[in-house]
Amino acid sequence: MSDCSPAASSSDPNHLPAAERIDGAAGGVLLLCDHASNHVPADIGLGVLPALLDLHIGYDIGAAALTRSLASRLAAPAVLGTVSRLVIDLHREPDHESLIPALSDGHAIPGNREVDRPARVERFHIPYHAVIEQAVQDYRPELVVAIHSFTPRLASDGRERPWQVGILYNQDTRAAHPAIRMLRERGLVTGDNEPYSGRELNATLNRHAEAHGIPSMSVEVRNDLIGDADGVAEWATILHDAIARVHAELAQ
Numbered sequence: 048m049s050d051c052s053p054a055a056s057s058s059d060p061n062h063l064p065a066a067e068r069i070d071g072a073a074g075g076v077l078l079l080c081d082h083a084s085n086h087v088p089a090d091i092g093l094g095v096l097p098a099l100l101d102l103h104i105g106y107d108i109g110a111a112a113l114t115r116s117l118a119s120r121l122a123a124p125a126v127l128g129t130v131s132r133l134v135i136d137l138h139r140e141p142d143h144e145s146l147i148p149a150l151s152d153g154h155a156i157p158g159n160r161e162v163d164r165p166a167r168v169e170r171f172h173i174p175y176h177a178v179i180e181q182a183v184q185d186y187r188p189e190l191v192v193a194i195h196s197f198t199p200r201l202a203s204d205g206r207e208r209p210w211q212v213g214i215l216y217n218q219d220t221r222a223a224h225p226a227i228r229m230l231r232e233r234g235l236v237t238g239d240n241e242p243y244s245g246r247e248l249n250a251t252l253n254r255h256a257e258a259h260g261i262p263s264m265s266v267e268v269r270n271d272l273i274g275d276a277d278g279v280a281e282w283a284t285i286l287h288d289a290i291a292r293v294h295a296e297l298a299q
Contacts, residue, residue, distance in 0.1 A: 067129055069127070076189070079126050079127075080111055080128065087133070093133055108274055114127060120283060222264040226264055
């Protein structure tokens with residue numbers, strides 16, 4: 048069930064909580080989904096066409112539905128972001144240059160050119176990561192898995208991305224390497240720190256997993272494979288099996 052604390056029960060659409068927490072069983076897997084939502088609060092003007100928010104620059108297509116399905120199948124807790132990455136990218140350090148992007152995959156975001164950066168951090172970034180920190184304390188997870196999706200190609204360069212799924216990691220490979228092996232054994236085209244490297248962009252897991260010595264990995268699924276309910280169901284089955292096996296292998 049979702050967290051029902053006062054901060055998570057606001058009825059004002061301009062001041063929704065920065066995170067949704069789904070509770071689950073303790074001592075297993077914690078799921079995170081930084082880019083779950085393309086929501087833009089009504090009091091924030093990005094200056095972009097609404098249709099852009101339905102593209103990858105607005106959120107990770109299919110990632111929220113996949114995270115919810117995995118949470119149900121694994122009986123796992125999860126934390127999901129509730130605002131578009133164009134408002135603030137929750138998967139960046141507070142001082143990162145693209146935290147509040149003025150340009151995203153070739154699209155200008157004029158409303159972000161002059162913005163009160165500390166206010167956005169205070170309103171969205173700090174409370175989102177506080178919810179994750181609390182979940183780590185409450186559940187003491189043995190494995191943290193971040194769920195993302197990626198585009199078959201970037202609009203800015205047009206290059207094809209051949210992978211069906213990628214597993215990303217920084218220094219801790221305890222979860223990532225077995226997951227890559229398992230997915231490749233299923234015949235899936237699996238990226239090893241592709242379509243980008245977790246050694247370069249791994250902010251959430253660096254902070255909430257690796258810093259605490261908790262095994263972790265980021266799972267990137269190509270978004271055309273999880274753009275509908277059938278695709279989500281198929282990949283939830285695939286990833287449930289992989290995550291459960293990685294968790295069991297870590298426990299040995």
